[in-house]
Amino acid sequence: MAFRHLLGLQELPKEDIQNILKLAVTFKDLILKPVKKVPTLKGKTVANFFFEPSTRTKTSFEIAAKRLSADVLNLSISTSSVVKGETLLDTLKTIEAMQVDIVVIRHSVSGVPFMLSQKIKSVVVNAGDGMHEHPTQGLLDLFTIMDKKGKIEGQTVALVGDIAHSRVARSNIFGLIKMGAKVRVVGPATLIPRDVQKMGVEVFTDLESGLKGVDVINILRMQLERQKKYLFPTIREYAMLFGVNSKKLKWAKPDCLVIHPGPMNRGIEVSPNVADGPQSAIEEQVTNGVAVRMAVLYLMGGGKANEVTD
Amino acid sequence: MKLLIKNGFVVDPANGREEKCDVLVADGKISKVAKNITEAGAKIIDASGCIVVPGFIDMHVHFREPGFEYKETIETGSRAAARGGFTTVACMPNTDPALDNQAMVEFVNMKSKQVGLIDVKAIGAITKGRLGQELAPIGELFKAGAVAISDDGSTVMNAEIIRRALQYSKMFNITLIEHCEDVNLASDANANEGYNATVLGLKGIPAAAEEVIAARDIIIARETGGRLHLAHLSTAGSVELLKWGKKMGVNVTAEVTPHHFTLDDSCLKGYDTNFKMNPPLRSKEDVAALKKALKDGVIDVIATDHAPHAELDKDVEWNQAAYGIVGLETAFPLIINGLVKPGVLTISQAIAKITINPAKILNLDRGTLSEGAPADIVIADTEKMVDINKEFFAGQSTNSPFIGMKLFGSVETVMKNGRIIYGAKN
Numbered sequence: 001m002a003f004r005h006l007l008g009l010q011e012l013p014k015e016d017i018q019n020i021l022k023l024a025v026t027f028k029d030l031i032l033k034p035v036k037k038v039p040t041l042k043g044k045t046v047a048n049f050f051f052e053p054s055t056r057t058k059t060s061f062e063i064a065a066k067r068l069s070a071d072v073l074n075l076s077i078s079t080s081s082v083v084k085g086e087t088l089l090d091t092l093k094t095i096e097a098m099q100v101d102i103v104v105i106r107h108s109v110s111g112v113p114f115m116l117s118q119k120i121k122s123v124v125v126n127a128g129d130g131m132h133e134h135p136t137q138g139l140l141d142l143f144t145i146m147d148k149k150g151k152i153e154g155q156t157v158a159l160v161g162d163i164a165h166s167r168v169a170r171s172n173i174f175g176l177i178k179m180g181a182k183v184r185v186v187g188p189a190t191l192i193p194r195d196v197q198k199m200g201v202e203v204f205t206d207l208e209s210g211l212k213g214v215d216v217i218n219i220l221r222m223q224l225e226r227q228k229k230y231l232f233p234t235i236r237e238y239a240m241l242f243g244v245n246s247k248k249l250k251w252a253k254p255d256c257l258v259i260h261p262g263p264m265n266r267g268i269e270v271s272p273n274v275a276d277g278p279q280s281a282i283e284e285q286v287t288n289g290v291a292v293r294m295a296v297l298y299l300m301g302g303g304k305a306n307e308v309t310d
Numbered sequence: 311m312k313l314l315i316k317n318g319f320v321v322d323p324a325n326g327r328e329e330k331c332d333v334l335v336a337d338g339k340i341s342k343v344a345k346n347i348t349e350a351g352a353k354i355i356d357a358s359g360c361i362v363v364p365g366f367i368d369m370h371v372h373f374r375e376p377g378f379e380y381k382e383t384i385e386t387g388s389r390a391a392a393r394g395g396f397t398t399v400a401c402m403p404n405t406d407p408a409l410d411n412q413a414m415v416e417f418v419n420m421k422s423k424q425v426g427l428i429d430v431k432a433i434g435a436i437t438k439g440r441l442g443q444e445l446a447p448i449g450e451l452f453k454a455g456a457v458a459i460s461d462d463g464s465t466v467m468n469a470e471i472i473r474r475a476l477q478y479s480k481m482f483n484i485t486l487i488e489h490c491e492d493v494n495l496a497s498d499a500n501a502n503e504g505y506n507a508t509v510l511g512l513k514g515i516p517a518a519a520e521e522v523i524a525a526r527d528i529i530i531a532r533e534t535g536g537r538l539h540l541a542h543l544s545t546a547g548s549v550e551l552l553k554w555g556k557k558m559g560v561n562v563t564a565e566v567t568p569h570h571f572t573l574d575d576s577c578l579k580g581y582d583t584n585f586k587m588n589p590p591l592r593s594k595e596d597v598a599a600l601k602k603a604l605k606d607g608v609i610d611v612i613a614t615d616h617a618p619h620a621e622l623d624k625d626v627e628w629n630q631a632a633y634g635i636v637g638l639e640t641a642f643p644l645i646i647n648g649l650v651k652p653g654v655l656t657i658s659q660a661i662a663k664i665t666i667n668p669a670k671i672l673n674l675d676r677g678t679l680s681e682g683a684p685a686d687i688v689i690a691d692t693e694k695m696v697d698i699n700k701e702f703f704a705g706q707s708t709n710s711p712f713i714g715m716k717l718f719g720s721v722e723t724v725m726k727n728g729r730i731i732y733g734a735k736n
Binding site (some may be wrong): 010087088092107109111112114118129130131132133167170192195196199229262 | 408480495503504505507508509510511512513514580625626627628629630650
């Protein structure tokens, strides 16, 4: 790996992404077997620090670490510990002093994993920071596309929904473009961040033209409280204009793959028949997530890419 | 006690002087500026290779006293000012309690005298408690010695209050300084809205947040005739509005900070909270527009917005980190490097923006080397490089994004009322 830490897909070189995806194939085979455990991270300690509520990502990291035989520490910390006077750095330095090898961190403020990587000795893995990046989600989305479509290069992928507040969108944009895909962002004008086209994406505010001819739709979760910030008028109108149902799915290519980082608002951004339909890989993404996170932890823990795959 | 500054290059924009000559100081005042002065018994200061200029004036600092003494005090702030060549500063009223009454202004003036390094002036609040609800006693503030009024840190969002404040302050010929930031547009954002904020996942403050207030206040100043000064302008659009106001004959002036003409929002890449300010660092195009406005004289003043913060305010998550940086110690080298060396401003234009121009806005009898004026003098070497490191700073806080830089422009000797308060060159 080019870097000690995994902070985002923006700085992760293409070769590292390829290595992770390749290794994840091996780990996916492993976790579908009756005995799902390997001793590769035996004696290493992984700490999951979640400063924001999360079930899916936290569990996924925990299972990934346990299947690699690491000791796992799970901490869900409400931001109220800041109120108690202990700073974030104090909290993490305390844990670091207990000789944790890998710190997996989720935080509501963009840049926190980067800041920590500058200040602590442990390896830092970003499990989602504010509106910035969610690199392991980006990697598992890449893995799912590769798995289902055979390759990433040349695919046209539409990211649909709240692009502005989405760390999943940013990691997808960086990862997909690096791997040779074409990326579109589709959503209400109020939720398209300024100058996003300079990241190399095409911008659509009309779902029909945005979906026309795409190979993959990645539907983002709509945070319902955004409505209070004047970003869209009603949930009903959002579902009408940007919700993906089976009728609208026909605007894309017939074999278009549907993915979603979860948790879903069924009936809002995605209709149940699309979420559970034949083109959806939403459930499989969860399995892929464990495999990808195993690959990440394995490499961040000092493993070499060819030791497992060769 | 007489002092004779020999062989320096005197730059005194107020008097149109720019030549090699000597300056004689007697009894704390400038007694003579001429070539080849000889004066028996005077202590000689050799200023060969240096410029000799009026003491700098910073019309926008935060000395944090009372209320936030762990960040800065009037004493430590005075030291930072002297280190940077500033002999007069004006403190913003966002202290706790706010400088919104006579007693608070008198407190600042008393502390300033006790410390006895530089002149620390107070800017009174526009509204009581800086809450934007009711007018502060502007007449009382003025009589106690406030040099301007401002709610800096907050914008007075109620346009009617600004209209009345501009009408009322006219009676005392005192300037109203606006912090231009529409709170609804800026919301809880903390970076410039644009490509860099998008990539970094930071919530952006649109340029419109500044510009709608600048436009509003210029329009109100046009109607009322009050004296309006726009603090720390940061966008190209604000410059256009200011140009329009000046063309229409509005009584409006404006300032820019050294960080806004030096840095842009690409600096935010490493989430270093020393790049977090309000207004935020803007785009490269905005920086270019600010420089052009300085050159064209549209922007009158360079002010530092000196905003000291302790480490515990800055060494935290980006969203929680305090806004602002210290500016007094680094202002002169940043002006020399960023504006004078590249030819954006002549040395005389640059010095005017930190001496006579702010003096006029604040009605101060400072900022010149006129004979009879108080001997506030800076001797500086524009060819000498300085290392910006933690030791370079003389104030209590060192929250500066410029640490690690090497810059041209060294303040060598600073004199306040004829007394040397920093350095000494013999």
